[in-house]
Amino acid sequence: MTNVLVLVEHGEGQLKNSTVELITAARVFGTVGAVVVGAPGTTEKLQGALAEAGAETIYAAESDQAESLLITPEVDALSGLAAQLQVPVIVSATATGNEIAGRVGARVASGVLYNTNNITAEKTAEISIFGGAYTVTASAAGASPVFTLAPGSLDPEPQAAAGNVQQVELPAAGPTAVTITSFAPAEAGDRPELTEANIVVSGGRGVGGSEGFTDVVEPLADVMGAAVGASRAAVDADYYPGKFQVGQTGVTVSPNLYIALGISGAIQHKAGMQTSKTIVAVNKDEEASIFEIADFGVVGDLFKVAPQATEELKNRK
Secondary structure, three states: OOOEEEEOOEEOOEEOHHHHHHHHHHHHHOOEEEEEEEOOOHHHHHHHHHHHHOOOEEEEEEOOOOOOEOOHHHHHHHHHHHHHHOOOEEEEOOHHHHHHHHHHHHHOOOOEEEEEEOOOOOOEEEEEEHHHOEEEEEEOOOOOOEEEEOOOOOOOOOOOOOOEEEEEOOOOOOOOOOEOOOOOOOOOOOOOOHHHOOEEEEEOHHHOOHHHHHHHHHHHHHHHOOEEEEOHHHHHOOOOOHHHEEOOOOEOOOOOEEEEEOOOOOHHHHOOOOOOOEEEEEEOOOOOHHHHOOOEEEEOOHHHHHHHHHHHHHHHO
């Protein structure tokens, strides 16, 4: 019997780390059912990894249209199964995941909790509010409450399960469904994806310009195998592309190590990274609020500190 549903995140025939996090968090409810939405054959590629992660049942919601429709197939699959099984639903707290969660909650007449941590068997979860100034415990009503889990909010713990596949028929697309007409590959480069990286090196207004990212932030990130992030101030000043913005109006990250270079620590930025396991901050202003949440702070010139750290790390390799 399935006690909870999770939406599988995947790409190029592989699971994303966030899916293992979802399955780990979902075990608090009992037996986990993983919902795979994709083209025919997608589930077969993912079955072994999902079983190793802890999915007892794998619901294969596959169709030729699944990858050409925006969000609709995921909403159809999750809401149909949730209505039938009357169990909670957990998806990743990405922009797409949050959109899916809201639509599923509306269809099954249940509450939705966004960007949560520490989901419990009592259907409660912790949420940061007012830009991270407070953490509250909230609950969602309804037979199938929907949770979006903040990426990196817990350590994935694979626990092998049966991984039995069950086919799910997706309904035909309705007249209001949005069709994806073309794809363009994202310029990801060799660095890990920002929301899934174990280490993130971010730059703020203090880096002084795009050259600061190229000459200081990126070299430190590359020697550590880290992703690069940016504050909203840096993005607004066109120092770095907006898709790398960390904060309340950007992406939320929770890596094992977060290095903030030239970031003052505005409340909206803290909201996007304060759950990081270890925070290191470098800023010449000793009153910068980033130091309030930093585990290790350096009051100094980032243009001296960061390159020295980069060289030292290179020497130790």
